[in-house]
Each structure stands twice: as C-alpha cells, then as structure tokens.
Amino acid sequence: MTTTASLADAAVLLAAWEEASAVPACAAGAVLLHRGGLVDDVTQALDLPLATTAALVARLYTQTFGENVEAVVGCPGCGERLEVALPLARLARVADGPVCATVPAADGGRDLVVRCPTSRDLLAAAASADPAEALLARCVTEAGGGPVAPAALDETQRAAVDAAAEELAGAAAALLRTCCPACGHEMGVDVDVPALLWQRIASEVPAVLAEVAELSAAFGWAEGDVLAMSEVRRSAYLRLVRTRP
Ligand SMILES: [Zn+2]
Structure with a gap:
C-alpha cells in the first residue's frame, strides 16, 4: 500500500479532484482511494467490492477531514432542516464481510x-x-x-x-435512522460515503485554486511551486500579500 499520498496535501487534493471530475460518479470512490494512497492503482480500486470501497473511503474521509461529519437533511414530515451526524468513523471500521x-x-x-x-x-x-x-x-x-x-x-x-x-x-448501503426533534417523524438517511468525500473535496478546491491564483499573480510563481509549499509557508506568503501596501 502506498502511504505517501495524502488528500490533506493541496497538490494531491487537486489531482484527486481533477481525476474524479473526469469519471462517472460511480467510479469517483475508486479514483479517490487511489489518489488518497489507500489502494495502489485505479484498476485494483475499481475491482474492490463496493462494501470494501465504502469502508476504505470512510477511512480516507476521517483521516483527511476528521471524524465529525454532518449532513443537512429536510424532514419529510414537517420540512424542518436537520443536521445529522454521519457515522463515518464507524463505517470505516466495518470489516469486510463475505463477497x-x-x-x-x-x-x-x-x-x-x-x-x-x-x-x-x-x-x-x-x-x-x-x-x-x-x-x-x-x-x-x-x-x-x-x-x-x-x-x-x-x-x-x-x-x-x-x-x-x-x-x-x-x-x-449504510442507512442512518433518525427522528425529527420538531415533529417526531422517523426517517432513514442514506449515507453514500464516496459521494460525501467527493462533495467535501469539491468544496475545498475553490479556496485552494484562489490561493494559488493569488500567489502566482503576486509573485509570478508557477502553480506547481505554490502547491509544493507547506500550508504554513503558503499562509505566510498570503498574509504578506494581503498586508503589504
Ligand atoms: Zn419533522
């Protein structure tokens, strides 16, 4: 298993986003597992049973973004918007069952x-x-x-x-059962782990691109050079750009 790639690395995040954008949604989980370093190649990732894919993607999600993952769902009973905590840490620990x-x-x-x-x-x-x-x-x-x-x-x-x-x-096929605190309606929330990771990555990308664009414009640096910097150094340069007269 490769362990060097991490989606917390801006260059890896962008590469994962770019590659997953180019494939149908049902293959995004496999691409992200490969780019995130949990599976050696995409071919191998595409051939994993979906149960294994989902558990590994849950692990990748919690390793990268932490265990607190919430989704906002509308109550079918009263329309109230509810924030529900998704059990990704638990799904990451689901052992492989029979294939x-x-x-x-x-x-x-x-x-x-x-x-x-x-x-x-x-x-x-x-x-x-x-x-x-x-x-x-x-x-x-x-x-x-x-x-x-x-x-x-x-x-x-x-x-x-x-x-x-x-x-x-x-x-x-994880389903989270929850109950609306406003009206008591019981509902099931589908937990599509690969879709959740994909959405999270897609939501992080605009800020990364904006930082690269800002530093490239300010200093004439190439994208690869900006992405190769540590987060600390990139933030320090951004502060410099934003505070200089
Ligand atoms: Zn309700």
Missing part, C-alpha cells in the same frame, strides 16, 4: 450465487440500456458459474437476490 452469497434454487433448479458489485460493475451497468438488468446479469450466476438471464428469475428469487445483495453491500 458472495448463495440463494437456494427454486424447485429443481440450480442455486444462485450473488456477488457484491464492484465500481467496474456499476460502470458497465451505467453504460447499458437497462442498468438494473445489466447489474443483475453481471453479479448473479448459477452455482456452477453459468450465466443467469435476469428475466428467468421469478418474483421470489428476485426478492431473495435483492435481499442477499443488500446484505453484501455492507457499508455501501
């Missing part, structure tokens, strides 16, 4: 094997005409490895496959 589950066969047929999707599965599904069916076709096989046509599954099998997939999704 596959077996769904018993309907009368006489073969058992089905359900595999936890990877980011690569989501990318392929998103590019197809029917993403839900494409994902099923990629992640559900016969026990012997043979393909299963999603249309051949009856309603009971379909429900069993969905239940198995949800179980396998682990940290990738």
